[in-house]
Amino acid sequence: MYDMKHLNKLGDLGKNAEIAMKAFQEFDKVALEDGAxxxxxxxxxxxxxxxxxxxxxxxxxxxxxxxxxxxxxxxxxxxxxxxxxxxxxxxxxxxxxxx
Structure with a gap:
């Protein structure tokens, strides 16, 4: 069930929920970058x-x-x-x- 190859399907997920995926990716990037x-x-x-x-x-x-x-x-x-x-x-x- 857990196979890193499944992450290759993130593109498909994003195509089917483009706005949400872009928002998540930006949020994830900001949340994990250097800050306080x-x-x-x-x-x-x-x-x-x-x-x-x-x-x-x-x-x-x-x-x-x-x-x-x-x-x-x-x-x-x-x-x-x-x-x-x-x-x-x-x-x-x-x-x-x-x-």
Whole structure:
């Protein structure tokens, strides 16, 4: 099901919803460019979110962009455990609803 080749179909998606696709692409570009938060940190945040949502496409895309922006393997490893801690923490605190 998850094959990076599916991303080749983004053009078809865009042809069928051109205005929305262009707006999304511009929003995505602006959201991830350097700003108050440097690009490297934005890419690390994107990886943390992708690990949490478990999106293999985002993981592959943002891992490359994070490394290109200067992220180290150590930073990628820490991001992994931050994501794991937040996911586990959410399960624990949601457990209060069943107490």
């Amino acid at each position: 938060i440097p690009k490297k940190y934005k890419e690390l945040i994107a990886i943390a979110v992708a690990l949490t949502t478990q999106c293999p496409y985002c993981l592959e895309i943002h891992e490359k962009k994070a490394e290109d922006a200067g992220a180290t393997k150590e930073e990628l490893a820490e991001v992994t455990f931050i994501s794991a801690a937040l996911r586990a923490g959410a399960a624990v605190v949601h457990g209060t609803h069943i107490m």
